[in-house]
Amino acid sequence: MLAKRIIPCLDVDDGRVKKGVNFVNLTDVGDPIEIAAEYQKQGADELVFLDITATNEHRKTMADIVEGVSSQVFMPLTIGGGVHDVADIQRLLKAGADKVAINSAAVSDPELITKGAEKFGNQCIVVAIDVKKNAGKYLVHTHGGKKATDIDAIEWAKEVVKCGAGELLITSMDKDGTKDGFDIELYQAINQVVNVPIIASGGAGKVEDFTEVFEQADVDGALAASVFHFGELSINDVKQAVRKAGVVVR
Amino acid sequence: MFAIVDYDTGNTRNLKKALNYLGVENELTDDKDKILQAEAVILPGVGAFKAAMAELEKRNLVNILREVAANKTPILGICLGMQLLFDSSQEYGFTKGLGLISGSVEQIPDTGLKIPQMGWNQNRIIQNSPFDSINGQFTYFVHSYYANCDQKNIVSAVDYGPLIPSIVQNKNVIGMQFHPEKSGKVGLELLKTFQKMVKINDFSSN
Numbered sequence: 370m371l372a373k374r375i376i377p378c379l380d381v382d383d384g385r386v387k388k389g390v391n392f393v394n395l396t397d398v399g400d401p402i403e404i405a406a407e408y409q410k411q412g413a414d415e416l417v418f419l420d421i422t423a424t425n426e427h428r429k430t431m432a433d434i435v436e437g438v439s440s441q442v443f444m445p446l447t448i449g450g451g452v453h454d455v456a457d458i459q460r461l462l463k464a465g466a467d468k469v470a471i472n473s474a475a476v477s478d479p480e481l482i483t484k485g486a487e488k489f490g491n492q493c494i495v496v497a498i499d500v501k502k503n504a505g506k507y508l509v510h511t512h513g514g515k516k517a518t519d520i521d522a523i524e525w526a527k528e529v530v531k532c533g534a535g536e537l538l539i540t541s542m543d544k545d546g547t548k549d550g551f552d553i554e555l556y557q558a559i560n561q562v563v564n565v566p567i568i569a570s571g572g573a574g575k576v577e578d579f580t581e582v583f584e585q586a587d588v589d590g591a592l593a594a595s596v597f598h599f600g601e602l603s604i605n606d607v608k609q610a611v612r613k614a615g616v617v618v619r
Numbered sequence: 620m621f622a623i624v625d626y627d628t629g630n631t632r633n634l635k636k637a638l639n640y641l642g643v644e645n646e647l648t649d650d651k652d653k654i655l656q657a658e659a660v661i662l663p664g665v666g667a668f669k670a671a672m673a674e675l676e677k678r679n680l681v682n683i684l685r686e687v688a689a690n691k692t693p694i695l696g697i698c699l700g701m702q703l704l705f706d707s708s709q710e711y712g713f714t715k716g717l718g719l720i721s722g723s724v725e726q727i728p729d730t731g732l733k734i735p736q737m738g739w740n741q742n743r744i745i746q747n748s749p750f751d752s753i754n755g756q757f758t759y760f761v762h763s764y765y766a767n768c769d770q771k772n773i774v775s776a777v778d779y780g781p782l783i784p785s786i787v788q789n790k791n792v793i794g795m796q797f798h799p800e801k802s803g804k805v806g807l808e809l810l811k812t813f814q815k816m817v818k819i820n821d822f823s824s825n
Contacts, residue, residue: 439636492735617741
């Protein structure tokens with residue numbers, strides 16, 4: 370039986386982790402390598418790095434970061450943000466990424482998912498979907514959540530898996546930042562229609578939220594950013610609580 | 620020097636990074652002489668069996684790897700590299716493997732679990748070996764096919780539908796289905812164990 374994954378997410382802006390991370394033992398709170406190493410020590414199962422600026426220039430910086438992190442930290446790395454074509458995917462994989470997350474580009478060019486999956490294998494193509502509820506419907510948003518579309522998120526999840534996505538990273542924009550728990554209904558709905566791993570993102574505030582999303586929506590991983598970065602929760606706290614509830618974690 | 624066989628497969632560089640981190644002298648190479656003279660040979664691999672065997676053939680490395688094994692040089696196959704050590708695979712049609720461990724590589728049967736197996740699974744030892752530290756520990760897997768082989772060659776295994784061998788061994792030929800270079804401290808420890816086995820030439824356990 371696979372362990373449920375606890376995944377910290379780091380936003381990277383021009384080579385630095387944005388806003389930094391508030392761990393007492395870090396000498397440089399913005400250094401991606403140092404932060405990644407600390408998360409490895411804490412027992413993170415995987416790390417997600419999102420390039421939030423993702424201009425051409427920054428893309429090269431991102432590859433350098435992946436190169437550096439993967440030389441010091443030995444766990445799966447997923448990189449996303451500004452991935453537009455097969456060359457972007459290749460560059461990040463070559464630098465040491467295990468998986469690459471495609472978001473807006475998957476919407477404008479779904480064939481990119483297929484091309485990436487055919488060339489590198491489904492297992493390294495993650496499709497990230499930002500979801501917001503509107504009039505009772507889950508709708509896909511792109512461009513870092515700034516652009517609404519009329520695409521139904523549940524249908525879109527089915528579609529991207531058909532195209533070759535090996536994993537889905539689903540962010541509930543309604544829940545993101547609320548610390549109010551994950552959007553259980555959303556993940557239940559998606560889990561019913563796809564058979565690839567699902568990572569839930571948005572809403573983590575307390576240890577019970579993780580237990581709830583694993584138990585009730587049976588997602589494969591749960592991602593959080595600020596609660597980990599600012600030490601409100603440690604990965605170890607989360608794992609202990611989740612384990613106590615009978616969920617398998619590493 | 621440890622030779623990492625370079626045959627244009629997936630991400631071999633992460634394995635190199637892990638060995639560098641551990642201070643194990645290594646070189647990514649497809650040079651026959653270097654591979655034959657190496658202290659140990661690591662066969663990495665991500666991708667499909669058939670294409671990987673074709674790449675090894677193209678570089679005339681199939682017989683070289685058999686010679687390495689016959690010379691009693693330690694070989695460590697990782698992920699697809701482990702699967703290549705077996706007699707054959709069913710992936711995209713029957714393909715012959717290196718035949719260094721008997722058994723065949725087959726699709727993980729559908730028992731309702733997600734395929735590929737992608738994530739951390741918990742190992743248990745099937746027989747005692749220098750890799751005993753893996754017992755109860757989680758390692759990182761990404762694969763859709765598994766080695767169907769004799770129990771005597773299985774060092775450790777995980778449950779994922781059927782029993783999936785996680786470490787296999789036939790004397791100096793060892794395979795790991797998971798990615799030690801992606802399995803945190805546990806994975807690095809296992810690579811160090813392999814290094815120690817090479818150093819003291821301890822391949823007697825089965």
